[in-house]
Amino acid sequence: MGDKKKWFQLDLGLNKKQVVAGSCGCGKTSGGCGSHAPEPPKNEHTISAEEFDTAVEQELMEETMVGQTRKDGFQQVFDVKMDRRTAFRKLTASLLVGAGAVHTSCSVTAGEEAKEKAQIDWEEQFKGNYKLMTQEEKQATVDRLVRSYQLRKKENIKMSATDASKDVLFGYAFNISKCQGYMDCVSACVEENNQDRNSQMQYIRIHEMKDGEGFKFNEADDNYYHEVPAEGHFYMGTQCFHCDNPPCVNVCPVQATWREEDGLVVVDYDWCIGCRYCMAACPYDGRRFNWSKPEVPEDEINKNQHYLGNRLRKKGVMEKCTFCVQRSRAGKDPACVEACPTGARIFGNLLDPDSTIRWVLENKQVFRLKEDLGTEPKFWYFMD
Amino acid sequence: MGTFRAFRHMVKDSLDYITHGSKTYHIWMIFLTVIMLIGMYCYSIQLDEGLSVTGMTDRVSWGLYISNFTFLVGVAAAAVMLVMPTYVLKDIDFKQAVLIGEGLAVAALVMCLAFVVADMGGPSVLWHMIPGIGVFNFPNSMLAWDVIVLNGYLFINITIPLYILFRHYQGKEAQSKIYIPGSIISVLWAVAIHLVTAFLYQGLQARPFWNNALLGPRFLASAFAAGPALIILVLAAIRKFSEFKIEDKTISKIAMIVTVAAQINLIMLISELFKEFYAPTHHSESAYYLFFGLEGKSALLPWIWTSIPLNILATVLLTFHKLRNNFKVLYFCCFILFVAIWIEKGFGLIVPGFIPGPYGKIAEYTPTWIEIWVTLGIWAMGAFVFTMLAKTSIGIELGKLRYKKKKVLESETA
Ligand code: SF4
Ligand code: SF4
Numbered sequence: 001m002g003d004k005k006k007w008f009q010l011d012l013g014l015n016k017k018q019v020v021a022g023s024c025g026c027g028k029t030s031g032g033c034g035s036h037a038p039e040p041p042k043n044e045h046t047i048s049a050e051e052f053d054t055a056v057e058q059e060l061m062e063e064t065m066v067g068q069t070r071k072d073g074f075q076q077v078f079d080v081k082m083d084r085r086t087a088f089r090k091l092t093a094s095l096l097v098g099a100g101a102v103h104t105s106c107s108v109t110a111g112e113e114a115k116e117k118a119q120i121d122w123e124e125q126f127k128g129n130y131k132l133m134t135q136e137e138k139q140a141t142v143d144r145l146v147r148s149y150q151l152r153k154k155e156n157i158k159m160s161a162t163d164a165s166k167d168v169l170f171g172y173a174f175n176i177s178k179c180q181g182y183m184d185c186v187s188a189c190v191e192e193n194n195q196d197r198n199s200q201m202q203y204i205r206i207h208e209m210k211d212g213e214g215f216k217f218n219e220a221d222d223n224y225y226h227e228v229p230a231e232g233h234f235y236m237g238t239q240c241f242h243c244d245n246p247p248c249v250n251v252c253p254v255q256a257t258w259r260e261e262d263g264l265v266v267v268d269y270d271w272c273i274g275c276r277y278c279m280a281a282c283p284y285d286g287r288r289f290n291w292s293k294p295e296v297p298e299d300e301i302n303k304n305q306h307y308l309g310n311r312l313r314k315k316g317v318m319e320k321c322t323f324c325v326q327r328s329r330a331g332k333d334p335a336c337v338e339a340c341p342t343g344a345r346i347f348g349n350l351l352d353p354d355s356t357i358r359w360v361l362e363n364k365q366v367f368r369l370k371e372d373l374g375t376e377p378k379f380w381y382f383m384d
Numbered sequence: 385m386g387t388f389r390a391f392r393h394m395v396k397d398s399l400d401y402i403t404h405g406s407k408t409y410h411i412w413m414i415f416l417t418v419i420m421l422i423g424m425y426c427y428s429i430q431l432d433e434g435l436s437v438t439g440m441t442d443r444v445s446w447g448l449y450i451s452n453f454t455f456l457v458g459v460a461a462a463a464v465m466l467v468m469p470t471y472v473l474k475d476i477d478f479k480q481a482v483l484i485g486e487g488l489a490v491a492a493l494v495m496c497l498a499f500v501v502a503d504m505g506g507p508s509v510l511w512h513m514i515p516g517i518g519v520f521n522f523p524n525s526m527l528a529w530d531v532i533v534l535n536g537y538l539f540i541n542i543t544i545p546l547y548i549l550f551r552h553y554q555g556k557e558a559q560s561k562i563y564i565p566g567s568i569i570s571v572l573w574a575v576a577i578h579l580v581t582a583f584l585y586q587g588l589q590a591r592p593f594w595n596n597a598l599l600g601p602r603f604l605a606s607a608f609a610a611g612p613a614l615i616i617l618v619l620a621a622i623r624k625f626s627e628f629k630i631e632d633k634t635i636s637k638i639a640m641i642v643t644v645a646a647q648i649n650l651i652m653l654i655s656e657l658f659k660e661f662y663a664p665t666h667h668s669e670s671a672y673y674l675f676f677g678l679e680g681k682s683a684l685l686p687w688i689w690t691s692i693p694l695n696i697l698a699t700v701l702l703t704f705h706k707l708r709n710n711f712k713v714l715y716f717c718c719f720i721l722f723v724a725i726w727i728e729k730g731f732g733l734i735v736p737g738f739i740p741g742p743y744g745k746i747a748e749y750t751p752t753w754i755e756i757w758v759t760l761g762i763w764a765m766g767a768f769v770f771t772m773l774a775k776t777s778i779g780i781e782l783g784k785l786r787y788k789k790k791k792v793l794e795s796e797t798a
Pocket of ligand 2: 251252253254255256257271274275276277278279317
């Protein structure tokens with residue numbers, strides 16, 4: 001690999017001889033590996049997030065009725081944050097436009113709950129971009145969202161704000177010979193990620209192509225309803241490829257979408273203004289827009305959520321596949337990988353030389369789509 | 385302090401002046417207001433239900449709004465092409481045309497911003513885009529650039545005429561030392577807003593139809609044809625409906641600009657068509673869809689085949705001096721040229737960018753009535769803003785509105 005690069009190149013260190021165990025095998029360009037940076041104080045936060053999760057779990061077990069006067073786990077968490085929240089309120093008070101929210105939150109007659117709801121709404125409306133938040137701010141907004149859901153639906157959800165861990169760069173491989181077009185991945189994805197059922201939003205598209213004609217996407221059928229595998233056809237799945245040089249991220253006017261340290265390209269649903277410029281910029285049809293208010297039946301909601309992943313969205317914002325960040329950062333495979341009955345989907349850490357995905361990349365003839373665009377997708381196709 | 389008082393008077397006088405006028409004037413304004421109200425009603429439905437009430441989908445994610453936005457950026461940019469000769473080259477002919485032109489630029493920009501807002505999924509969080517409070521993806525995002533240049537341009541185009549009118553209102557001469565640098569900047573800026581808007585599309589490797597080096601220059605050429613064409617039409621209307629004197633010479637000179645720009649635009653169109661159809665590649669499919677339809681899907685055919693003949697006809701007619709100097713023919717040409725370019729640079733440019741989709745899927749786009757009414761409402765708003773601006777500046781230029789000069793309104797109400 002030359003020193004001078006004329007264009008961006010995804011560098012997994014595959015071309016280098018394997019370095020001594022313990023040190024990191026990643027290249028320096030992609031920024032996917034944090035091991036060159038001084039030890040960050042990330043761990044501290046992880047612990048506090050865990051603590052929070054325990055609190056939530058306790059809460060779930062105790063099944064406390066909401067709005068009771070005694071101090072429960074949630075209120076304890078909230079009380080601690082009170083100082084900072086007050087400061088925040090002071091800061092944004094000058095921006096006061098929707099006087100309604102404040103009116104309610106100040107009125108004496110309104111119930112405690114209504115007050116709290118209004119305050120949460122207010123702080124959510126004027127919070128900053130998640131990408132630029134400090135650990136505490138991230139945790140605070142997650143807490144608010146959990147609490148808000150609890151107040152509204154009288155049910156508890158679990159939401160995490162786990163950050164990318166170092167030495168991780170997620171990648172995906174798709175075995176064209178194995179896929180039979182069952183679309184189990186599609187339904188698993190929809191359920192896992194709380195996608196809008198009304199518009200039948202799906203992140204994954206399975207393209208059915210004719211044998212012997214090569215990859216003719218334009219003649220492929222990505223919306224079939226017949227029995228599979230159909231005679232004389234093969235299948236190819238597409239979704240967001242989590243490009244290492246993602247054009248969608250560059251074009252966003254407000255940085256509502258970005259590439260995380262572990263290579264996931266995510267969207268902050270609360271920061272997105274819904275301009276759909278990223279959608280126009282994506283060469284892989286990877287993004288989906290909420291044209292109306294997304295609806296998920298209450299009993300089908302996946303309550304294990306991540307701020308950047310499958311938490312409930314609102315209308316007018318962009319969303320996309322996140323490689324199931326709520327699962328992958330917890331050490332699990334994405335829902336599609338788990339659901340696939342044929343084992344056509346392979347997911348793993350590209351920086352781990354012992355991972356299956358690395359084995360595939362090193363031992364199979366892999367290729368990616370539209371490589372000429374220089375987007376460096378982290379999604380490879382291969383055949384047996 | 386005196387200046388301040390005078391300014392307050394000017395605002396008050398203008399408001400008075402705007403609310404008085406002939407019967408035709410009132411009917412015109414009421415007509416626009418009604419359309420605006422319908423548009424607002426439709427927009428409220430869109431706010432409530434989400435963008436699903438429009439014809440846009442995940443496959444064609446930009447439609448009528450962004451098309452009109454793109455076209456109007458061109459109109460705004462072109463209005464200022466008249467500034468240069470007047471202020472800098474001291475070409476007296478253009479003087480009156482310029483104030484009108486800048487008023488047109490302001491109205492077009494207001495419409496541009498309204499179209500962008502109408503297209504947003506979350507207008508309530510639009511403050512995320514305000515530098516300082518929000519997060520601005522500068523310099524990476526072309527949309528961020530566009531927001532800056534458009535607002536800057538709006539600012540320039542409000543201040544220069546305001547300064548001139550304010551001086552005239554007080555019965556003083558506007559000092560060229562002050563406004564000439566401003567006008568030079570605004571001319572350069574006009575080119576910038578147009579190029580940046582073209583780059584918005586040109587920079588997307590995902591859309592081969594847009595990812596084309598000629599897009600920027602072609603934007604400029606078509607804008608400098610459509611914009612002044614609109615100015616000619618507006619000047620013709622002003623000549624008819626007010627006492628404002630606009631000399632034939634002025635109109636002929638603007639017609640010259642239109643002609644040259646239309647000719648250049650046609651040459652570039654031919655070059656583009658040659659590239660797409662002489663040796664068609666995979667990337668020519670969008671153009672093929674636009675001009676001939678793909679797989680039986682041909683929603684844009686009637687539009688583009690209206691646009692191309694009108695474009696050619698107008699350019700040919702304008703090329704002959706005899707015809708161009710006949711004002712009836714000229715107005716007709718300007719009108720059809722304007723329509724042709726609106727189609728071509730509007731959804732003739734935006735929609736095919738999405739068809740076929742990234743994997744070759746062909747999903748067509750048809751605007752819904754809600755979308756159409758919101759669009760009409762915004763156009764009506766533009767016309768409303770322009771009428772007010774033009775009326776005030778004409779009033780001041782004619783000397784009807786003067787500081788400490790009372791009771792000019794009677795003559796108007798008559
Ligand atoms: S596939 Fe599309 S949405 Fe996903 S990272 Fe690449 S450009 Fe962005
Ligand atoms: S739709 Fe949202 S994420 Fe996409 S470019 Fe616009 S603001 Fe950014």
